[in-house]
Amino acid sequence: xxxxxxxxxxxxxxxxxxxxxxxxxxxxxxxxxxxxxxxxxxxxxxxxxxxxxxxxxxxxxxxxxxxxxxxxxxxxxxxxxxxxxxxxxxxxxxxxxxxxxxxxxxxxxxxxxxxxxxxxxxxxxxxxxxxxxxxxxxxxx
Numbered sequence: 001x002x003x004x005x006x007x008x009x010x011x012x013x014x015x016x017x018x019x020x021x022x023x024x025x026x027x028x029x030x031x032x033x034x035x036x037x038x039x040x041x042x043x044x045x046x047x048x049x050x051x052x053x054x055x056x057x058x059x060x061x062x063x064x065x066x067x068x069x070x071x072x073x074x075x076x077x078x079x080x081x082x083x084x085x086x087x088x089x090x091x092x093x094x095x096x097x098x099x100x101x102x103x104x105x106x107x108x109x110x111x112x113x114x115x116x117x118x119x120x121x122x123x124x125x126x127x128x129x130x131x132x133x134x135x136x137x138x139x140x141x
Contacts (some may be wrong), residue, residue: 093123
């Protein structure tokens with residue numbers, strides 16, 4: 001009896017591995033879309049080339065019985081300025097962008113993280129209950 005169970009498991013593994021293979025002509029896709037709440041106030045900083053970048057931390061919870069995922073998000077240029085000006089902790093936002101991997105060294109310790117770089121769309125009301133604000137930073141009144 002034990003031998004037949006092992007055989008079925010082995011056959012199942014072989015089938016799953018074969019199905020997981022994609023043709024080499026399939027394009028690579030790196031697109032991320034998330035909706036969640038900001039866990040802290042946005043942080044605006046200037047890069048060495050003069051452009052602004054706004055760093056956000058997003059909590060996304062797609063299953064009620066699981067803890068949320070915390071995801072770092074970055075947006076650049078005028079959108080970064082709008083995020084820093086209009087967004088606050090707890091605000092609902094949607095993010096569409098690409099996943100990037102960053103590595104750096106700080107105080108002799110190597111660090112790394114995954115981050116979403118993309119466009120932020122504002123949603124809902126801010127923590128004070130003010131009017132809705134849309135993606136370009138223009139208030140809808």
